[in-house]
Structures are given as C-alpha cells and as structure tokens.
Amino acid sequence: MPATSTNGVCPGDRERWAVLSRHRTSQGEVTYRMCFCGRIGVFLDGREVRPPTRSPAR
Template sequence: MQCTACGWPLAETSVVSAHRTSEGLVCYRRCVCGRITIRLRPPRRAAGAASTPAPAQVLAASGGQRLAG
C-alpha cells in the first residue's frame, strides 16, 4: 500500500499510535508528507482455520492535516 497523497510506501511510515479492538489492530501512521493514515489489521485466525490471513484495510486518511508531535 502507498500514501494516496505522495505515493510513499505505508510500510515505511511512522507509527503514531496503535491499539487492539474487537475488530483487530488499529494503527495510525504518519507519512513523510504529513498525512495520517488509519489502518485496520483483522485478528489472526485460530489454527486449523483458513491459512491465508485477511489483508489490512485502510480506514481513513487525513487531508494533509498534521498532528502535534
């Protein structure tokens, strides 16, 4: 996945915050251009279930707004 504003790989962005929810791991990442992206990684399935993990989903991206920090 890449930043929708500048094309930078999201895997190379800074993690601002991450926490677990009932839906999986929610991760807020800041790109080098300042955009914040929110991603959801579903929980891993139990052993014996389908071996392919569900992909992460981009939930939202800010319009270039910068957070303090």
C-alpha cells in the same frame, strides 16, 4: 527533488510510515500512522480505512 502528494495520496510506500499509536479493538488492531508527507492514515489490521467524511449524528 522532494516527493509531493497528489490528490491527498502520498507517492511513498506505506512500509515507511511512522507508527503514531496502536490499539487493540474487538475488530482488530487499529494503527495510526503518519507518512513523510504529513498525511495521517488509519489502518485496521494493516489495511488503510477511510475515516467517515461526516461526523456522527449530533
């Protein structure tokens, strides 16, 4: 039975996410990962960070 995501949260564990790209910034290492369910996650030093819900001021 395929895994399904509920409320945008994937039931899979983060260690199995595929790393798309990795950047070193002044705040730490930023990693973009994609889960097997297709969700993209942004991680800062291994902790998932939530992207802002609104775009920056125009």
